[in-house]
Amino acid sequence: MSNEWHLQKSHTFSPEVMAEIRRAANTGVYSIRGFGAKRQLPNFDDLVFLGASMSRYPLEGYRESCGTDVVLGARNASEPIHLDIPVTIAGMSFGSLSANAKEALGRGASAVGTSTTTGDGGMTDEERSHSTKLVYQYLPSRYGMNPDDLRRADAIEVVVGQGAKPGGGGMLMGQKIDARVASMRTLPEGVDQRSACRHPDWTGPDDLEIKIIELREITGWRKPIYVKIGAARPYYDTALAVKAGADVVVVDGMQGGTAATQDVFIEHVGIPTLAAVPEAVRALKELGMHRTVQLIVAGGIRSGADVAKALALGADAVSIGTAALVAIGDNDPALDEEYRAIGSAAGYWDQYQAGNDPAGITTQDPVLASRLDPELAGRRLANYLKVLTLEAQTLARACGKSHVHNLEPQDLAALTVEAAAMAGVPLAGTTWIPGKDETDRESD
Amino acid sequence: MTSLDLSTGSLRDVNAALQTAESGEFVITHPQGAHALACGLNASVEVKIEGPVGYYCAGMNQLATVLVDGNAGTGLAENIMSGSVTITGNAGQSAAATGHGGLVVIHGNASARCGISMKGVDIVVGGNVGHMSAFMAQAGNLVVLGDAGDDLGDSIYEARLFVRGSVASLGADCIEKEMRPEHLEFLTTCLTESGMDADVSGFRRYGSARTLYNFQPDDVDAASESTERSDG
Numbered sequence: 001m002s003n004e005w006h007l008q009k010s011h012t013f014s015p016e017v018m019a020e021i022r023r024a025a026n027t028g029v030y031s032i033r034g035f036g037a038k039r040q041l042p043n044f045d046d047l048v049f050l051g052a053s054m055s056r057y058p059l060e061g062y063r064e065s066c067g068t069d070v071v072l073g074a075r076n077a078s079e080p081i082h083l084d085i086p087v088t089i090a091g092m093s094f095g096s097l098s099a100n101a102k103e104a105l106g107r108g109a110s111a112v113g114t115s116t117t118t119g120d121g122g123m124t125d126e127e128r129s130h131s132t133k134l135v136y137q138y139l140p141s142r143y144g145m146n147p148d149d150l151r152r153a154d155a156i157e158v159v160v161g162q163g164a165k166p167g168g169g170g171m172l173m174g175q176k177i178d179a180r181v182a183s184m185r186t187l188p189e190g191v192d193q194r195s196a197c198r199h200p201d202w203t204g205p206d207d208l209e210i211k212i213i214e215l216r217e218i219t220g221w222r223k224p225i226y227v228k229i230g231a232a233r234p235y236y237d238t239a240l241a242v243k244a245g246a247d248v249v250v251v252d253g254m255q256g257g258t259a260a261t262q263d264v265f266i267e268h269v270g271i272p273t274l275a276a277v278p279e280a281v282r283a284l285k286e287l288g289m290h291r292t293v294q295l296i297v298a299g300g301i302r303s304g305a306d307v308a309k310a311l312a313l314g315a316d317a318v319s320i321g322t323a324a325l326v327a328i329g330d331n332d333p334a335l336d337e338e339y340r341a342i343g344s345a346a347g348y349w350d351q352y353q354a355g356n357d358p359a360g361i362t363t364q365d366p367v368l369a370s371r372l373d374p375e376l377a378g379r380r381l382a383n384y385l386k387v388l389t390l391e392a393q394t395l396a397r398a399c400g401k402s403h404v405h406n407l408e409p410q411d412l413a414a415l416t417v418e419a420a421a422m423a424g425v426p427l428a429g430t431t432w433i434p435g436k437d438e439t440d441r442e443s444d
Numbered sequence: 445m446t447s448l449d450l451s452t453g454s455l456r457d458v459n460a461a462l463q464t465a466e467s468g469e470f471v472i473t474h475p476q477g478a479h480a481l482a483c484g485l486n487a488s489v490e491v492k493i494e495g496p497v498g499y500y501c502a503g504m505n506q507l508a509t510v511l512v513d514g515n516a517g518t519g520l521a522e523n524i525m526s527g528s529v530t531i532t533g534n535a536g537q538s539a540a541a542t543g544h545g546g547l548v549v550i551h552g553n554a555s556a557r558c559g560i561s562m563k564g565v566d567i568v569v570g571g572n573v574g575h576m577s578a579f580m581a582q583a584g585n586l587v588v589l590g591d592a593g594d595d596l597g598d599s600i601y602e603a604r605l606f607v608r609g610s611v612a613s614l615g616a617d618c619i620e621k622e623m624r625p626e627h628l629e630f631l632t633t634c635l636t637e638s639g640m641d642a643d644v645s646g647f648r649r650y651g652s653a654r655t656l657y658n659f660q661p662d663d664v665d666a667a668s669e670s671t672e673r674s675d676g
Contacts, residue, residue, distance in 0.1 A: 027661040142542040145523055147484055147504040174658055186563040186582045191657045200560040201519035201538040210479045214500040217459050218484030
């Protein structure tokens with residue numbers, strides 16, 4: 001007779017919690033990993049589109065025109081960026097990623113007319129030459145920062161924060177600081193690099209305004225300037241970024257990925273992307289800057305549905321990082337045996353800091369990196385970006401829109417009370433938006 | 445010699461004239477604390493600014509020689525790559541921040557975070573530097589003829605810090621190091637190039653203890669297994 005009836009699992013001290021306590025007790029070092037938040041969070045799946053019916057006319061699903069292009073940075077830049085699709089590739093550094101992975105991202109994005117972004121470690125010739133539109137990140141560490149790269153970029157992204165760790169700096173562990181990475185960052189080889197969490201020469205939005213003027217002066221007022229923030233207080237941060245002179249605001253929710261950060265940071269700092277978008281849009285609208293300053297939303301975007309929902313809530317474009325890595329081969333089930341050999345499994349691999357990625361993506365090991373064919377991986381990314389776009393168009397047409405930017409909050413309903421409150425759209429089947437009374441809604 | 449007057453010309457016009465010149469000497473009059481003045485230069489031009497400047501003067505300088513006859517605001521010569529930037533007065537905070545190369549000479553005092561995240565630049569300060577100077581300094585040399593404020597060289601990597609006066613306190617992982625002949629030789633050359641007159645024997649050197657370069661995890665399980673093995 002079994003005695004298992006008395007084996008009662010604790011929700012407070014679950015096996016996973018106890019395993020982490022034991023790991024901490026054994027090492028004395030906090031858990032560091034890559035990827036993004038893994039806990040269950042309110043997200044775009046909690047919203048649905050209200051397709052056209054009696055009160056709306058749909059567009060034919062395949063043939064009727066439904067635009068997807070977007071112009072970024074026309075507020076102040078004489079050379080704004082024109083993208084064919086509203087999906088961009090987020091900043092990921094050479095160093096955290098292999099050169100082949102960066103090349104694949106450039107090839108895939110360029111094939112479908114969108115942009116890629118550098119990362120904390122400077123610009124490589126490989127990514128510049130394979131990216132027709134390249135955004136150059138301007139980060140607190142200023143690793144590899146130089147004015148020649150600033151001038152050869154197509155846009156500049158001042159990184160204030162990142163969704164995976166608002167208020168925190170980056171990490172790159174010693175296993176990945178090989179001779180080339182160390183040289184680009186002026187660091188000793190093999191050091192566990194901890195990037196600065198705040199910019200060295202400005203504090204606050206008043207200083208940032210002057211910093212942006214300097215960047216514009218150095219680049220002749222040609223390049224769009226983005227300001228990227230980790231979603232924490234998106235209403236205030238967006239307003240302050242606009243005040244500081246941003247052409248584009250990038251809001252990265254807490255599902256956004258990272259190459260390496262403390263697990264406690266990834267899971268416990270910041271707010272979900274779904275909650276951040278309406279607040280950023282509210283700030284832009286109150287300033288009369290919605291659509292003049294573009295909003296790019298990032299953090300956990302996976303599908304054309306996510307793209308369309310972000311746009312419907314008021315974003316101009318989205319940015320993907322983790323999904324792009326999956327598209328080029330990260331966590332591929334074909335490598336399951338190799339992932340298991342290093343203590344993980346396909347679909348679970350998040351040890352981007354370890355440098356031993358069998359997919360050849362989050363590594364600087366030349367043997368592992370050579371496994372990734374940048375041409376094939378680039379094709380996979382291009383295909384994935386095409387699908388995201390086709391899906392977003394399909395949903396837009398179903399709502400009767402001839403451009404994905406014509407999607408609006410009124411096309412959405414929420415499946416949970418939480419999502420209704422965060423997104424500011426009615427709970428499905430009701431007119432109820434938690435936190436808003438009828439007067440508020442009429443004034444929207 | 446070309447004269448550019450900021451009381452009549454715009455910042456954009458002045459910077460564009462400097463940025464497109466391939467050589468020559470320029471004098472900028474009436475700077476009136478303008479921000480981002482003479483930034484992004486990329487040729488062997490000589491620029492003299494007659495008066496005080498605001499934030500980010502000579503930012504990201506390459507090759508040019510810039511002299512400010514006055515004081516400078518935040519971020520003087522930030523991210524300088526090469527060439528030289530000299531000011532006769534005092535500098536605000538974050539002077540020569542993240543500089544990758546070249547020489548920055550401040551005849552007066554420099555405020556907080558002088559040389560923060562420096563990556564190869566040489567900085568010479570005739571007076572004192574404020575707190576958190578050389579924070580996360582990666583490479584290059586900071587030479588201070590006066591005193592240094594609190595937390596000098598916090599989280600420093602491989603930069604070298606030379607201070608003639610007192611140091612209020614050293615930051616995390618920053619320690620005093622031995623002055624060897626090559627350091628005295630460097631100081632002699634550097635001070636001469638900077639137009640500074642000081643006895644090099646009065647300087648003390650500070651740098652990284654390198655104890656924060658890598659995480660140092662314990663491994664209790666391994667120690668336990670080892671003990672068990674030895675007991676066996």
